[in-house]
Amino acid sequence: MKIAILGTGMVGETLGSKLVALGHEVRMGSRTPDNAKAAAWVKKAGGKASQGTFRDAAWFAELLFNCTLGNASLEVLKSAGEDALRGKVLVDVSNPLDFTKGMPPVLSTPPDDSLGEQLQRAFPSLKVVKALNTMNCEVMVDPSRVPGDHDVFVSGNDVDAKARVKQLLTEGFGWKHVIDLGDITTARGTEAFLPLWLRLWGTLRTGDFNIHVVKR
Amino acid sequence: MKIAILGTGMVGETLGSKLVALGHEVRMGSRTPDNAKAAAWVKKAGGKASQGTFRDAAWFAELLFNCTLGNASLEVLKSAGEDALRGKVLVDVSNPLDFTKGMPPVLSTPPDDSLGEQLQRAFPSLKVVKALNTMNCEVMVDPSRVPGDHDVFVSGNDVDAKARVKQLLTEGFGWKHVIDLGDITTARGTEAFLPLWLRLWGTLRTGDFNIHVVKR
Numbered sequence: 001m002k003i004a005i006l007g008t009g010m011v012g013e014t015l016g017s018k019l020v021a022l023g024h025e026v027r028m029g030s031r032t033p034d035n036a037k038a039a040a041w042v043k044k045a046g047g048k049a050s051q052g053t054f055r056d057a058a059w060f061a062e063l064l065f066n067c068t069l070g071n072a073s074l075e076v077l078k079s080a081g082e083d084a085l086r087g088k089v090l091v092d093v094s095n096p097l098d099f100t101k102g103m104p105p106v107l108s109t110p111p112d113d114s115l116g117e118q119l120q121r122a123f124p125s126l127k128v129v130k131a132l133n134t135m136n137c138e139v140m141v142d143p144s145r146v147p148g149d150h151d152v153f154v155s156g157n158d159v160d161a162k163a164r165v166k167q168l169l170t171e172g173f174g175w176k177h178v179i180d181l182g183d184i185t186t187a188r189g190t191e192a193f194l195p196l197w198l199r200l201w202g203t204l205r206t207g208d209f210n211i212h213v214v215k216r
Numbered sequence: 217m218k219i220a221i222l223g224t225g226m227v228g229e230t231l232g233s234k235l236v237a238l239g240h241e242v243r244m245g246s247r248t249p250d251n252a253k254a255a256a257w258v259k260k261a262g263g264k265a266s267q268g269t270f271r272d273a274a275w276f277a278e279l280l281f282n283c284t285l286g287n288a289s290l291e292v293l294k295s296a297g298e299d300a301l302r303g304k305v306l307v308d309v310s311n312p313l314d315f316t317k318g319m320p321p322v323l324s325t326p327p328d329d330s331l332g333e334q335l336q337r338a339f340p341s342l343k344v345v346k347a348l349n350t351m352n353c354e355v356m357v358d359p360s361r362v363p364g365d366h367d368v369f370v371s372g373n374d375v376d377a378k379a380r381v382k383q384l385l386t387e388g389f390g391w392k393h394v395i396d397l398g399d400i401t402t403a404r405g406t407e408a409f410l411p412l413w414l415r416l417w418g419t420l421r422t423g424d425f426n427i428h429v430v431k432r
Contacts, residue, residue: 148430
C-alpha cells in the first residue's frame with residue numbers, strides 16, 4: 001500500500017519505519033521537499049521509503065498517518081490541499097496538547113470538540129480515523145512491548161475506513177484488541193485520556209504501558 | 217469510624233450503604249435536615265445510619281465522601297463550613313460534568329485545573345483525596361463485579377490521608393490495585409478520563425467495567 005507519514009518527529013519515524021518493514025511504500029511529508037530529518041529517515045528505513053512535501057506525500061498515498069503536533073495538524077493538512085486528500089483515509093494519531101503552560105501539557109481543544117472532529121470538519125471528504133493516540137509510539141507499532149491484554153481504540157465516521165485501519169492494526173502491528181468507540185466525536189474520549197496517560201507516565205516511569213478495558 | 221456522605225444520589229446511597237455494612241457510623245448530609253431521600257436511605261441502610269444537613273454531617277464525621285454533583289460541590293462544602301471541615305479527610309468521588317450541552321456531558325473545569333484542586337484550594341486545611349471517580353458506584357464498593365485485575369487511582373497532597381483512604385479501599389471495599397498518581401493536581405488526569413469512560417459505557421452497554429494499567 002502507498003502510505004504517507006505527515007511529520008518528521010519520533011512518532012512519524014517509528015510508524016514510517018514499521019510500515020516500510022511491513023513492505024509498504026512510505027513517503028514522509030514535511031514542509032520542505034528536502035527536510036534533513038526526513039532524508040535521514042529515508043536512508044535509515046531503506047526499502048520503499050521516500051520523502052517530499054506534505055502535498056507530495058498526500059498525492060502519493062492512499063492512506064495517511066497524521067503524526068504532526070496536534071496544534072499544527074490543521075495547517076499541515078491545508079498545505080497538503082483538499083484535492084490531494086479527497087476520499088483518502090487519514091489515521092490521526094496526534095493529540096491537541098498545549099505545551100505553553102508548562103509540563104505536563106494540557107488539552108487545547110474545548111471539551112465539546114476534538115482534534116479528530118476538527119480535521120473531519122475541515123476536510124469532509126477525508127475519512128478520518130482516530131487511532132493509536134493513547135500510547136507511546138513504540139507501543140503503537142509493537143504492542144508486545146507491554147505484556148498481556150491491552151487495547152487500542154478507533155473512532156471514525158466511515159465504517160470501511162475503520163475496517164482498513166483495524167486490519168493494519170491487527171495484521172500489521174499485532175494488536176489483539178481493537179475497541180471501536182463509534183463515530184469521530186468519540187475521539188473526544190481518547191484525546192481526553194492524555195492527561196491521565198501523562199500522569200501514569202510520571203508515576204510508572206516508563207512509556208511501555210497501556211490500559212486494558214475489563215468488563216463483566 | 218464516623219463518616220459523612222455528602223449527597224443523596226445513587227453514588228451517596230451506594231457508598232453509604234456499603235460503609236454501614238462495614239460497621240461504620242454514617243451520616244448522610246443534604247441541604248435540609250429532613251430530606252426525604254436521606255430518610256429513606258437511613259431506613260434501608262439500618263445499622264448506624266443517620267441523616268442531617270451538610271453541616272451536621274461534616275461536624276459529625278472524621279472522614280467525608282463528596283458524592284454531590286461536581287458543579288455543586290464547592291457550594292455544598294461552603295454550606296458545611298470551613299470550621300466543620302478543618303483537618304478532616306474528604307474523599308472526592310465526584311466529577312465536574314456539564315450536562316447542559318446534551319449527552320454525553322462534557323468536563324466543566326478548564327484543562328489546567330480540576331474539581332479536586334478547586335476543593336483543595338477553597339479549603340486548605342481539608343485533606344482532599346480524589347478517588348473512585350473513574351468507575352460506576354456499584355464497582356466502587358464491589359470491585360469483584362468486574363473480573364480479574366483492574367485499578368483505582370488516588371490523588372492528594374496529604375500522604376497520611378491517602379494511606380487512610382487506601383486502607384478503606386483495600387480492606388473495606390476489596391480493591392486489589394490502588395495506583396497513587398501523586399498530589400491533587402493529578403486529579404486532572406482521572407477527571408479527564410470521564411469523557412473516555414462515557415464512550416466506553418456507550419460501547420460496552422454496561423457500567424460493570426473498569427480499566428487495568430498494564431506495564432512492562
